[in-house]
Amino acid sequence: MRSANSDSKKKHRATIKDVARASGLSSATVSRVLSGYEFVKDGTRSRVMEAVEQLGYVASLPARSLAGGRSRIIGLLVPNLDNGYVGTITQGIDKALSSANCDLVLYTSHRQPSKETYYVNAITNGITEGLLLIAPQFTSTYLAALRERDFPYVLIDQADPTGNSGVVEATNYQGAYEATRYLCKLGHTRIAFIAGALKVHSAAERLRGYKAALAECGIPSSKKLILDGDYQQQGGYEATKHVLSNVDPPPTAVFASNDISAFGAMDAAREHGFSIPDDISIVGFDDVPQTSLVYPKLTTVRQPLEQMGQAAAEMLLERIEDRSRPPQRITLATHLVVRDSCTPPKLQRGERRSPFTETGGSVLPTN
Template identity: 35%
Template structure:
């Protein structure tokens, strides 16, 4: 007994109509008479017909797929953004295909080619870099791409981000207000625009308090717990003029700093204050609960998908980037990892 999947032709035959009528009964019911509509319905039930989406998409010249490029799907930071995107996409009848690029330009290029090969209708970039095939798009043609999380300088595609400079400023300001002056900054990777923006905010806050930024207090990590640990170990070694506070560019690195501080017998926040970035779920339940900059991750995803859907709707119209980039607000969440500067 061979499994034969029913096609539209089987349905047509069973209902005694043409395949065109079956198709219309499904997609433009108002244009087909009630009696035949019923016949088609029973035929569909009888044959167990399910439309072949691939054939449909080929005809319609769309894939129904939105490609999402993320640097690392394992990072919980991205999963909530993803969730916001997924929800908006599926409401609009799209599926979200996740491309885990692992920060490799090669993989980015491979995925970006999906746009050309009709495997995806549009793309959202969370990776902060324009894939090669996209970079040399002919002038005047705007690809269906939205950038989220990290702005890409010199690229005027629709973008939704947070104000990293401002967020870093307020985090640093919080530490200054607590009386700290030796404030270290554990930054992200150098290649990252995030890093530049946050360092700038950190610097501005110090400057406004009349403090000259000390380059030896800026350390470069990679957002991971481990990089936070090693940064803190290095910075806290010299017990004489060690920093009394850390502003970290991710919650992971902040946790790393706390781990290292405890290792050295330092209490947080009594001896050392620590501010993170992102407000991952665990931040509230770490010991001590983390003071951090909350990124509205779900909102970020929602905004990104809605920008993209708008772009896909206007078939030929200029997708006016009226206010580009879209900026979603952050919030400094003060918990118990920060306290007054020790005497």
């Protein structure tokens, strides 16, 4: 049976005064040590940290903010948690924030603009120092609110039409252009495109790159072959199922705006009795870890996702340190990664295979 004394000890939370008493130092000195003040003797720091460990002292977040003038907490708003795209970007963010001794708090909007607005308001009214947003579906209203409050933030894989936001992105147009051109050079002339959420700048740029490559190859763009997949696996599945069932002749290749919708396209193609790549070639975009685990391994456009996350976090930390810094825009290169999901199309009646078989552009053959 526990005694009343043991219960009261358990319920007592150590304070800075307790640490000061145990270390034989003043509360002000303890506060300086715990807030990371540099000009403290090593012996003094050791005494404080020994007392902290002995007492199990943990600073509350408001206390940390008040003691050091900073909370060192960064918010991250993501659309969902169900794919490797967000996870890989977050790895890069975490790496940069850990190096800067900052904490990360995650918020998930479930791709709902109303939730994005709610979280942005909550974050800016709390003790969070800055905000990173991955591919938000944003409204101009809350971006304007962030700027009015001079609240540091950076957009990842999204753009601000006003040009007033820090942005880290990849060459979405060029990546889609190279992927489509690669399929054209294999001999494909009926290439379906599964679009992403067109409110997101990256999705619009990929559609633009697809159309530009078709035009250069002398292939007319067909509305019947451009479908909405909304960056979702189910969306990719439904779009591919529709185009294979309702377009005659069906496409010989599918270019999906992201890997997740490409996985859905692969499911639909198999369900329809198509072999990949013998009957239909499929290309994705992002190069999430699962692309080399599916069968066949997916040809895709590689975004430097972890590097994008790291660059965005570093940009945000610089903005927090110097609010007068003008917004920056960093664009990182994409590369086509050729794996096993593409091949020249089967000869169709009355058609000839394209003489082009080389794989020009930024092509990285991989295992």
